[in-house]
Amino acid sequence: MNAPQHYDVIIIGGSYGGMAAGMALGRALRRVLIIDAGLPSNRMTPHSHNFLTHDGATPGEIARIAREQLMAYATVETVKDVAVHAERTSAGFQIETMCGNMFTATKLVFATGITDIMMNIEGFKECWGRSVLHCPYCHGYEVRQHRTGVIANGTSGFEYVLLIANWTSTLTLFTNGASTLTDEQTGECRSRGIEIVETPITSIEHTNGQVRGLVLEDGDHVDVDVVYAKCAFEQHCIIPAMLGCEHDADGYISVDARQHTSIEGVYACGDNTSPMRTVANAVASGTATGMHVNKELVMQGYVRLAT
Template sequence: MTDTKYYDVIIIGGSYAGLSAAMALGRLLRNVLIIDSGLPCNRQTPHSHNFITQDGEKPGVIAAKAKAQVLHYSTVAFLTGLAVRGAKIENGFEITTQEGEVVKGRKLIFATGIKDIMPDIMGFSDCWGISVIHCPYCHGYEFRDQKTGIMANGERAFHIASLVSNLTNNITIMTSGKADFNAGQLAKLQNPNIQVVETEVTEIEHENGHLRSVVFSDGSKTDFKAVYAAVPFTQHSDIPVSLGCELTAQGHIKVDSFQKTTIDGIFACGDNSAMMRSVANAVYSGNLTGAMANKELTDDQF
């Protein structure tokens, strides 16, 4: 980290979105600080997919390469730490880390991601990102033609089933309670390749995160190779809301088409502000955010 304590832009979150934003800014010689705690949400995922040139690479390898390239730009600095407080000050913002570091910047970019809320099901969190997965685009091809479960209900379960039906002809939807589908959905689910089970799931049996079977409350179990699960989430950082940034009804940070939040001078990118949860989207939105933050700085100064 440099001796400078006042930056053009402070980026909170140093994974794909934050690093991508920093690269765009660094190439325009903006004085940038990235703050990151080193705990990305996909740290348990063995391989990243659906990202051209990096398909099948380990997420940590992609992030490490990106960080090294970004820090090649002399105006970009990296601070390992957890940002815990933010405040509006004259001509910008002030961020305080858990370690007591205080830094100031003209603009803020939140690339902080989201935190998945794991259900109280034994084995679930151990398999998350490995064989209990969230996205057919990110993971589905690797489990094609395999017996596949879907832990969800209603519209979300129906949507996942429609996508996964092109990958396998052996699907079980596990609603853990009364199924909640409308008449049109039920008609389409009357398919010999799709089964709906309403019995509650109580355990995921696995070996080192690789799923073997799902155990139900009545003692029965079913073997699967993969299970898609729709889990709730919360923002990984509460600083955006504390600074007045609005959230969407789904819980994402509300941004416009230029990644600007509802508070002037604050941007957000990556999983914290998008329904499309992928490395490729994080990189894209980060790149756009860096360019838009630079445009604001240019408009302020030129």
Template sequence: MTENQQFEVIIIGGSYAGLSAAMSLGRSMRKVLILDNNLPCNRQTPYSHNFITQDGIPPAKIAAQAKEQVLRYPTITFVSDTAISGTKTNGSFLIATRSGKEYYSAKLIFATGIKDQLPDIPGFADCWGISVIHCPYCHGYEFKGQRTGIFADVAKAFHLATLVNNLTSDLTLIIPEGASIDTVQAEKLTRNGIKILQKEIKAVVHVNGQLSEIVFIDDHRIPLDALYAAIPFIQSSKIPENLGCALTESGHLDIDEFHRTNTDGIFACGDNTSPMRSVANAVYSGNFTGAIVNKLLSDESF
């Protein structure tokens, strides 16, 4: 092992959460390696919203500015590569990468995010993050007053309907065929003038990602400007689970209030740990995790 391979902390994932953790650690003079393969979940979205100082800015621009600021701290190294495996040996973690490199550290932070499992519906992926959206706080304001759909299971569709109802009076829920809605929920939806369709979507019609119509399996069509979609996800990296980190029922990495996973020395932050999916939350949780890891390293050597 050379000096270039040994770090106090390796952060896997160098987007908002990872860079934020790195800044706390860099400002504490910790020797940190960030490994990142540049696939943040919001990469197709033209503008990011709801983060003060960065509202309406392209996501990649926010990340580039963050990276530039983080790399001013000389103890931080950023490597564009994919972490492919992790092992724990003699109190040290070994991370191997796709390009064949090996790096070691005392602590690991996973800021690896999640992968949305887009349904195999023609047009859906093209519109993802543009007019097929995941969150009213991120993109709802831009579609206020417009023809809006919600595509989700009943519980998530109802939850989203309560939020989106404030943004538009033209709202249609598209829920699975055969799913039952309880009578109280159905009554509230009707009272708010929300339409319900229980049909399978065949295609999303769009121009350059801007949705114009939803086509159903029976060829019924409805015009829409925006579609909220609550879709499944998986962890972007399997390495935490392979190192023994537990997941919650929702599929997030299970962490305590100090962002410790159940595996000693391994921490996690950002989307991979939280259903509150936003750049601001990722930045906060990375910042906090970096401080916690620094405190632990400080205590261990004091």
């Protein structure tokens, strides 16, 4: 059997974070393989906002241009596949993919993103990314002063609804069951004109993913044009956990200022490490990761000279 192809760096996840890391490494003459399954978390949204030079572009168009520019670097390769297993070897790491391929690398980068766990409400999934939103900085401007519902609870829900009140004055907080806000938080919402509804939601009425209203367990119907929801999430890829990378209490992969995880030679960037969930942040942390990985390789004697 042939020995697996060896790379300086394997990047698992080739969306915004992974491609940014790949570009920094390609520009540093590194042999890089990007393994990407092609399922970025924003794929349901028709337009992406708040990323300079691409405001309002489709997520796919941003990725297409990035890929085109990345492919100009001859030492960067991409493959559409799913990494399913990783283990340490004497030369670094070995990665196995779903298609049965093996690759090895000196360093590993995880830019694997996170998966939103859809709320168990009929119609939720169909509206996600279109009119059920997660982030006012990404989509709030387009729905400013719309009739807005927020599905959230507790202290994080309180902070979330207060933030969204910056964009609309017609706002209802749906705690979807008994409210866990403190009396003080409830009073603060009321003083800002935010209504609180505790009755559980049974369904979201919509037309082709565009919210029309919320139907409650008691049969009531509340007209809203847009909904924000604070979904739980899980890591898209469990390989960092399998390798022993530490995670913080919220479920993000713990990294230091160099994007280095708790496992030697393993880095992570983008959504899987940070609640600052934007394309801009994924690109910034990916670029930084590429630079830090290259520096570590140089310091360890892996120098690549231009030919």
